[in-house]
Amino acid sequence: MNAALRSLTRRPRRTILTVAGVAAAACAYMLLVGSAQGFLAQFRKLSTLFGADLVLLQAGSTSPWNSVLPVQPLAKLGEIGDIAGVSRLALGKARIVGAPFFLLFGLDPAEPLLGHLAIVRGRTLRPGADEMLLGSLAATRLGIGCGGEIDVRARRLRVVGVYRTGHRVVDAGGVLDLATTQRLFNLHDAVSLVFLDLAAPSAAGSAAARITARVPNVVVASAGEWVESYGQLVVVEDFARFLAVLALLIAVLGVANVLHVSVGERTQELAVLRAIGWRRQRVAAHILTECGLVTLLGAAVAVPMAELILLLIDSAWLGSLETAGFLPPHLSGGVILEGIVVACLAGLLGAAAPLLRAIRVRPADALRGA
Amino acid sequence: MNADPQTRSKPDGEREASALEAGVRRGIAVVARGLRKSFDGGLVRALDGVDLNVRAGETVALSGPTGCGKTTLLSLLALLDEPDEGELELGGVPATRLRPAEPWRAANVGIVFQLHHLLPHLTVAENVALPLAVRTLSRRDRRDRVAGMLDRLALCHRADTLAAKLSGGERQLAAVARALIARPALLFADEPTGSVDSATGQVILDHLLGWCRDTGATLVLVTHDAAIAGAMDRTITMRDGRMR
Ligand SMILES: Nc1ncnc2c1ncn2[C@@H]1O[C@H](COP(=O)(O)OP(=O)(O)OP(=O)(O)O)[C@@H](O)[C@H]1O
């Protein structure tokens, strides 16, 4: 332990480089997996955000943004019974000054959904007016508050209030009057999704069956799982898993390389230790301790390093409104733990090659030149 | 001086009556018969049947043209490597019974390499103490022994200097201190004066011979220098992997 510590502290430059190498690998892992998981979590949270019992989406649509529900079939909802409230939502994406990918949520002020929205500044929308509610994240990032104006598709909208849902994607967007949204995006009277509040939420199953039977081209999902019905999520999930494996590979190779070089430089030194009477086990323990310390140190450095990078991306300086919406501002405890475990695993696997090299050192080489 | 044969025979409870010392008392340090060693799958015959006897307490110079196998022979005698063929007894004990060699080497053998091979990131005192790391000694004993050895080699003022910062001669002196710290009965040196000026070379030689005189240790020293060889009890010349 002492010898390993000395070997590290007395060669600070090499130690710093080695630790940085391990940290970079562990950091890459945490960022890749953390961002993928964060994205998924944001997406999933959409499900319950609107607090309805059932959600209608267009059969065969691949994401909420290209779900189109024409209004005529929806008229049949009146025949279903048990429905306490209907909220229509029209989704749109627009390029505005300061954000190339700005999400817009069109809601009817007369329907329940807008009432669920917590307005933190200003007031809610007036029907039919060219007004907008801005998400708290968008308000901060764009530097626009109540009374400000935003041009969407060449139409000037006044910001009359700021809302906060706690959902970063939604808070990075804006809410418009439904009719205004339909006009801006040429939707006529179509909407993207319809949220239903039931008189008896426990009867959601039978209500869903009745809707499916009467309203054509519609998928009915419970509020908790409508997001899951999108295949996109599966793709993202697979991709996240792929990234995790890739990150693990990068981590293992990175750590292995760094440790291998650091031990390889010293075969002569190890041969001398063998020659003056250190047994193979002792040399191996020395190298293992050193690798272990470097790995732990690297993992410890990786956490603040990843946090700092996320902070930079989340800041207005490096990031954008879109990354702010979809990237988590912090690593979750789970990802940090996973990153540390992965770093240790990578250290263990990565130490194997240098360890093999160290125990293969021939003491006779100590007599020969370096 | 804490390094006479008496203190050496009952010091720190580990090396009492080691096999080597038993043999040394019978007067034999090294007996080698027909040692062969080749490298690169037999392509290079470094040793081609070496016979050698060295009495206990004898100082022997090993010389011969470059590539004749001196370093290879030394590595076999110090059990740093194994012969392909042949028999080797150290202190009357077959080398095969002395494995694993490291504890045996730690207790009985001191080696001075051609290049000092100090660990550059350690201080002189830490380098000299390295062979004691495998012994059960109290911290205090260890410190006292290192201090005594540095005193003997007039290196006290360099004790806390990093090895990387020493002059060439100081490095080699520190390497000698490291070789002697475990109070070895067998000393091997591979051109210990090859990389230093002749004055420092003489100092190093005096220390090695002084150690043998004081403790009765045996020395096998590789050298190309006739004057140095002349200071030894006997000179053995090798050629093409054999004794000439
Ligand atoms: N590990 C090795 N692999 C391959 N060949 C080796 C190895 N060690 C030694 N040899 C070869 O064995 C022969 C003897 O080498 P050795 O180092 O013992 O010579 P030497 O007498 O010490 O020479 P020098 O005076 O130049 O130090 C040489 O031809 C050398 O190239």
Ligand SMILES: [Mg+2]
């Ligand atoms: Mg040689």
